[in-house]
Amino acid sequence: QQQVKQSPQSLIVQKGGISIINCAYENTAFDYFPWYQQFPGKGPALLIAIRPDVSEKKEGRFTISFNKSAKQFSLHIMDSQPGDSATYFCAASSQAGTALIFGKGTTLSVSS
Amino acid sequence: GAGVSQSPSNKVTEKGKDVELRCDPISGHTALYWYRQSLGQGLEFLIYFQGNSAPDKSGLPSDRFSAERTGGSVSTLTIQRTQQEDSAVYLCASSLVGTGNTGELFFGEGSRLTVL
Numbered sequence: 001q002q003q004v005k006q007s008p009q010s011l012i013v014q015k016g017g018i019s020i021i022n023c024a025y026e027n028t029a030f031d032y033f034p035w036y037q038q039f040p041g042k043g044p045a046l047l048i049a050i051r052p053d054v055s056e057k058k059e060g061r062f063t064i065s066f067n068k069s070a071k072q073f074s075l076h077i078m079d080s081q082p083g084d085s086a087t088y089f090c091a092a093s094s095q096a097g098t099a100l101i102f103g104k105g106t107t108l109s110v111s112s
Numbered sequence: 113g114a115g116v117s118q119s120p121s122n123k124v125t126e127k128g129k130d131v132e133l134r135c136d137p138i139s140g141h142t143a144l145y146w147y148r149q150s151l152g153q154g155l156e157f158l159i160y161f162q163g164n165s166a167p168d169k170s171g172l173p174s175d176r177f178s179a180e181r182t183g184g185s186v187s188t189l190t191i192q193r194t195q196q197e198d199s200a201v202y203l204c205a206s207s208l209v210g211t212g213n214t215g216e217l218f219f220g221e222g223s224r225l226t227v228l
Binding site: 006009034036041042043044045046049089091099100101102103104105 | 116145147152153154155156157160168170171203205216217218219220221222
């Protein structure tokens, strides 16, 4: 049972464009929603995270938008750069102590 | 090193053999996780250790998989009677606190397992 559904599977964006990756979750107990970034040959690293008490969080060019009623959240990368080319994973967990559950990932390619 | 260390980085084995994968977490991190990454399957949760609590084994795919964590530090993931479908990158991560407190996970670079 996939608890976090991520789309698209792959994404090609021109340099300077906006990259948008979407995730949907099923478990209403989830209350922590991070995004991880992974470069080839490396382990994933935390990029940005949000809790459901806010609808948006911005850090530099990266923004998470959160819609609690729809059980959806998304990552927006503004002014996308070739260095942003990586695989992005959304994830979710709960204060109750469930393990962090990841989506299947989105491979982003930013063309120069 | 200050990061999560995994060994071996690459392992090629024959079907039916047993393999052991090792993880050295960041010193002082109480929580340790194992994930499996296969092409197109994202990061699949396998097992989670938090302090002295009983591990969450709910993600282990079969009884051929087991893991232990000795002394609250080093962890070993063991796969018995390996099958070709076990081929994947096995990632270990550690955190200062359990995921229930939403601690950041720090990942190692993984152990790539190939079963021939």
